[in-house]
Amino acid sequence: MAKVTAGVATSHVPAIGAALDLGKTTDPYWARVFAGYEFSRRWIAAQKPDVVFLVYNDHASAFSLDIIPTFAIGCAERFEPADEGWGPRPVPTVMGDPPFAWHIAESLIEDDFDLTIINKMTVDHGLTVPLSLMFGQPSAWPCRIIPFAVNVVQYPPPSGARCYRLGQALRRAIESYDEPLNVQVWGTGGMSHQLQGPRAGFINTEFDTAFLDRIAGDPEKLAAITRLEYLREAGSEGIELVMWLIMRGALGARVEELHRFYHVPASNTAVGHIILRDV
Amino acid sequence: MARDKPYADIPGTTVFDGLRCRDGYHLNQFCLSLMKPENRERFRANERAYLDEWPMTEAHKQAVLGRDYNGMIALGGNIYFIAKIFATDGKSFQHAAALMTGMTQEDYAKMMLQGGRSPAENRSKKAATDG
Secondary structure (H helix, E strand, O other), X not given: OOEEEEEEEEOOOHHHHHHHHOOOOOOHHHHHHHHOOXXXXXXXXXXXXXXEEEEEOOOOOOXXXXXXXXXXXXXXXXEOEOEOOOOEOOOOOEEOOHHHHHHHHHHHHHOOOOOEEEOOOOEOHHHHHHHHHHHOOOOOOOOEEEEEEEOOOOOOOOOHHHHHHHHHHHHHHHHOOOOOOEEEEEEEOOOOEOOOOOOOOEOOHHHHXXXXXXXXXXXXXXXXXXXXXXXXXXXXXXXXHHHHHHHHHOOOOOEEEEEEEEEEEEOOXXXXXXXXXXX | OOOOOHHHHOOOOOOOOHHHHHHXXXXXXXXXXXXXXXXXXXXXHOHHHHHOOOXXXXXXXXXHHOOOHHHHHHOOOOHHHHXXXXXXOOOOHHHHHHHHHOOOHHHXXXXXXXXXXXXXXXXXXXXXXXX
């Protein structure tokens, strides 16, 4: 049977991707960010997941305002990097796992999570920056990836509580798949940041630290954070943090923290990263 | 009954809710068209002519021509869609963010290096008035 072996959360700041793609990783500004992922790269090289179920949000790349799915699962064979206005990132094509993705889709829908099925889409920095942070710059990504897009652009996004419960259902879906797969669930986005309006540049280290402190041991408390509180305390774009709760929901009740990193700033954003696994 | 919008109390922040999506639909869809290199070229060659192909209001078009990002947001623009305009201009998110805050990019970058804009005084319009 497939097994959820670990959960990874990380920010997905586009400027991090640009720094990598333009060879700026040793610039002092960016070196501090990448240093926080050195452990993670060694760790994942040893872990060798077969599949990463990657929870992220599209940033007006694959989804226009014509169709706005709240939860969308990528069931395609492959997903090409999106052209977000400056040409696609020079990163490998993302290879999916259609049979497994369909199994998860069917299981989640039967479990009352009404997903949108995606058979064709491009993937933007929300998905590719976490891959770059964890795997570096290989010629091919070392595992299959199931993209799972959550709407956090059009208000209202799904609540943290809904995302947490979806994560729990996701675990049931993964662990009912009849293949011996090593599966990681990643939640991406955040931490506190605001990209728009006169309050742009908003950072709330206290909120972020409390979030990191509680995600292992007290996820129910985090799941109770309202949309208003995210907007007010984590910034208008910090509401992406609901996606971390899908990752956390897919882990068991008791988990251990293997690694944590927090840094301000990467461009406009507080970078947060944590690796958890069941105990 | 009108929907309660408690988020309207957050200072300097425009939440992209349903009515804003409706106001900004054509503006945002224009922005998305800039994801294709051939459209970026046509827009750069003659911005006004390219904008006139879209059923946007004159106010939308003027905000785009003037790179008035706060103006675009006030008219229903969404930051991730508007980002395609400054990406087309070869500008970063930090450039656009600095503009929206009325700071120079240098001062804005310095603020971020010093930990960003503090939550104190930036949580609630009401608290600021009452306080």
